[in-house]
Amino acid sequence: MSHLDTELRLLNDDILEIMYLVKTQLEKGKKALITFDKELAHDIIANEKRVDGLELKIDRDCENILALFNPVAVDLRFVIASLKINSDLERLGDHANSIAKYILEYGHAIDEKVIKKMRIVEMYDTAIQMLSNVFSAYIAEDTEKARKVFSKDQLLNEINQQAASSTAKLIQKDPKNIELYLYLFSIIRKLERVGDLTKNTAEQLVFYIEAKVLKHKKLNSKKARDQEE
Amino acid sequence: METETQKAKVKAVETESTNKQAKSDQQQFKLQAKNIDVFYGDFQAIQDISLDIVPNSVTAFIGPSGCGKSTFLRLFNRMNDYIDDFKMNGKILLDNQNIYTPSVRVEELRKTVGMVFQKPNPFPKSIFENVAYGLKIQGITDKDFIEERVIESLKQATLYSEVKDDLNKQALALSGGQQQRLCIARALAVKPSVLLMDEPTSALDPISTGKIEDLIHELKKNYTIVIVTHNMQQAGRISNRTAFLYMGKLIEYGETEKIFTNPEKERTQNYITGRFG
Amino acid sequence: MNRAGYNRLKDKGFKIVGVSATLVGLIVLAIFIGFIIFMGMERLSWDFLMSLPSRFADQSGIYTAWIGTVWILIMTTLISFPLGVGAGIYLEEYGKKSKLSSFLEINIANLAGVPSVIYGLLGLEVFVRIMKLGNSILAGALTLSLLILPIIIVSTREAIRAVPSSIRDASVALGASKWQTIWSQILPASIGGILTGVILAISRAVGETAPLIVIGALAYVPFAPQSPLDEFTVLPIQIFNWVTRPQHEFVINAAAAIIVLLLITFVMNGIAVYLRYRWQKKVNW
Numbered sequence A: 001m002s003h004l005d006t007e008l009r010l011l012n013d014d015i016l017e018i019m020y021l022v023k024t025q026l027e028k029g030k031k032a033l034i035t036f037d038k039e040l041a042h043d044i045i046a047n048e049k050r051v052d053g054l055e056l057k058i059d060r061d062c063e064n065i066l067a068l069f070n071p072v073a074v075d076l077r078f079v080i081a082s083l084k085i086n087s088d089l090e091r092l093g094d095h096a097n098s099i100a101k102y103i104l105e106y107g108h109a110i111d112e113k114v115i116k117k118m119r120i121v122e123m124y125d126t127a128i129q130m131l132s133n134v135f136s137a138y139i140a141e142d143t144e145k146a147r148k149v150f151s152k153d154q155l156l157n158e159i160n161q162q163a164a165s166s167t168a169k170l171i172q173k174d175p176k177n178i179e180l181y182l183y184l185f186s187i188i189r190k191l192e193r194v195g196d197l198t199k200n201t202a203e204q205l206v207f208y209i210e211a212k213v214l215k216h217k218k219l220n221s222k223k224a225r226d227q228e229e
Numbered sequence B: 001m002e003t004e005t006q007k008a009k010v011k012a013v014e015t016e017s018t019n020k021q022a023k024s025d026q027q028q029f030k031l032q033a034k035n036i037d038v039f040y041g042d043f044q045a046i047q048d049i050s051l052d053i054v055p056n057s058v059t060a061f062i063g064p065s066g067c068g069k070s071t072f073l074r075l076f077n078r079m080n081d082y083i084d085d086f087k088m089n090g091k092i093l094l095d096n097q098n099i100y101t102p103s104v105r106v107e108e109l110r111k112t113v114g115m116v117f118q119k120p121n122p123f124p125k126s127i128f129e130n131v132a133y134g135l136k137i138q139g140i141t142d143k144d145f146i147e148e149r150v151i152e153s154l155k156q157a158t159l160y161s162e163v164k165d166d167l168n169k170q171a172l173a174l175s176g177g178q179q180q181r182l183c184i185a186r187a188l189a190v191k192p193s194v195l196l197m198d199e200p201t202s203a204l205d206p207i208s209t210g211k212i213e214d215l216i217h218e219l220k221k222n223y224t225i226v227i228v229t230h231n232m233q234q235a236g237r238i239s240n241r242t243a244f245l246y247m248g249k250l251i252e253y254g255e256t257e258k259i260f261t262n263p264e265k266e267r268t269q270n271y272i273t274g275r276f277g
Numbered sequence C: 001m002n003r004a005g006y007n008r009l010k011d012k013g014f015k016i017v018g019v020s021a022t023l024v025g026l027i028v029l030a031i032f033i034g035f036i037i038f039m040g041m042e043r044l045s046w047d048f049l050m051s052l053p054s055r056f057a058d059q060s061g062i063y064t065a066w067i068g069t070v071w072i073l074i075m076t077t078l079i080s081f082p083l084g085v086g087a088g089i090y091l092e093e094y095g096k097k098s099k100l101s102s103f104l105e106i107n108i109a110n111l112a113g114v115p116s117v118i119y120g121l122l123g124l125e126v127f128v129r130i131m132k133l134g135n136s137i138l139a140g141a142l143t144l145s146l147l148i149l150p151i152i153i154v155s156t157r158e159a160i161r162a163v164p165s166s167i168r169d170a171s172v173a174l175g176a177s178k179w180q181t182i183w184s185q186i187l188p189a190s191i192g193g194i195l196t197g198v199i200l201a202i203s204r205a206v207g208e209t210a211p212l213i214v215i216g217a218l219a220y221v222p223f224a225p226q227s228p229l230d231e232f233t234v235l236p237i238q239i240f241n242w243v244t245r246p247q248h249e250f251v252i253n254a255a256a257a258i259i260v261l262l263l264i265t266f267v268m269n270g271i272a273v274y275l276r277y278r279w280q281k282k283v284n285w
Helices: A003-035 A038-069 A073-106 A112-117 A120-140 A143-173 A175-210 A219-228 B002-027 B069-075 B106-112 B127-136 B143-156 B176-188 B206-219 B232-238 B256-261 B266-272 C003-043 C046-050 C063-094 C099-111 C116-130 C137-161 C165-173 C178-206 C210-215 C235-243 C248-282
Strands: B031-040 B043-053 B058-062 B086-094 B113-116 B194-198 B224-228 B241-246 B249-255
Touching (some): A003 A038, A003 A073, A003 A112, A003 B206, A003 B232, A038 B256, A112 A120, B043 B069, B106 B113, B127 B176, B143 B176, B176 C165, B232 B256, B241 B256, B249 B256, C046 C063, C046 C248, C116 C137, C116 C210, C137 C210, C178 C248, C210 C235
Parallel strands (some): B058 B224, B058 B241, B194 B224
Antiparallel strands (some): B031 B043
């Protein structure tokens, strides 16, 4: 294995690590929310430092690889994709961190029924599933698996679009708990962003493997194009 | 009175430990150049260069043609001694010993500090004889020992698998890249601790260049390698530290990553980005 | 006509001139050799080779002459080879480049052009008289050695210079001393050129007449030399002697002797060419 291959391998491992880290952050977040586990919430906030540190390391390593090795073709796409994935995942981690902060700020246990009613559990499950898919797609370099993520993101968008009106209805019915509903509404917004960022990561994977640029495309025309090819 | 002697004792211990610290700092460096000036007659080729070479790593010298990199490299194995009006000020230390004192035997020095040249220069003899030469001139006659060492060196230079069927083949019949790897094996056979390489791949095709770069990457685990290259990208790929020389002066010297991502001197940046030289 | 046509004409013209010059040289040489062979061929016989010279042409042979030539050949080689090659190595490898050394180089080359008779005079005074060697083979060999020494020195230096400095660098960088480098790398690589020069120089010595006459090689030597201090004669002198006799038979003898001398010369040159070919194969820079 050449020097460059070694460096790319290490970069790959680091990307997988940050992916795994933020997935764990999300999973912990879901649990902390449902069971109101303050310690778990603190744990998430503490781990944010690890995510940030890893993001800085990956950025620096990408810069060095570009400067020292002038990679081309798939190697170049890999490094560029890694830079973007790195940035997206760090922001994903930020969102998980914010949710943990909301849990602590609100400070009370929340009825699981409410959480389910607002479809937050659904969102969490979908988001975590998406991250798992991207993770295994990344390891297997399987772009088919990566593409599955796009349709799942639809669900999150859907829930998000209805969130404003359904939350408003809930507040009208139960004005005492407006604070709770506001927090939960914010969490919905965050989870939608999480879904977007995960979708971006999937797009970068397809870019680096197939050199196809999928971002900014709508799903239907994408399907049509794929069928054409 | 007692406090005086106690103070003196404390001071003695302190100075000893700072001396030890200074020594161990120095001992970290395999080669050191201190305030080197080089003159060819009236022409000053090197101006006041000081730098330290870290052991078991690759240090690259880069810079435009004629900036003195090869001259500087050759100071470390005293190859400049053969040039008629060569004059040098300053010190060159190998493992903390000045190599330009009269008590140093140049032949012994060159067994520790080996060299590979720009154009592959195998002797017009067989592959075996080429690699064995360095051992034979030391007076070694044990045939088994020589054979073992020759094979080991050829393996280290990743050439063995390509030539093992006929080690008596004429060296000049090999391809350019193979010849250069033979020269590397020849230099390794005497078990030097330092390997000086003067643009070792500039006469070779890209595939051979790649093979030799991989080889250098392996060798640096056990050898201190100093390489002159006019190919900056090569310095980026294989070196740990890089020195940028310009018109006989040392402009910048540091970790290769730093030089290539964020050099301190503008002149370095201009050279690296290809804006001059 | 246009430029291109004019150039083509010049090309053709030059070719014709070159071919003619070569042919002229070859034809003249062929005529001479043919003439000699024609004249002397019949006289060649085992008798001729083994007989001593005598007043009678048909009894005269070249025994003492070619033995003398062989003696001179061997002695000259023994003396001039180590001296000349050694001096060449010393001057080329150990000499410092200075005004003195360039001066020396020019003068050594000039010595090769000094008329050989002058060497004869030098040899007469120094070897025959001062060193009291008499008119011996040793004196003759020493004189001829002096004559061909410059040629050997120059060709040795040229041969050593032809070895690329990269070989020197490689050897020295491995820790070899100067002498080791010379012995193990430079000499083996340049030996072809050195030998060629040596053999050509000696071939010349074989044909020298004037210096040997001056130091006293005799024309009439009725015995074969037994030691280096004996008196002697050589083929060129014998030939010269016979050619000056009035009897036509002696001229024929001379022709036959010339054939023998030519054969010796061709053989020497042939060896030189062969050696050069063999060593050139190995050493392909």
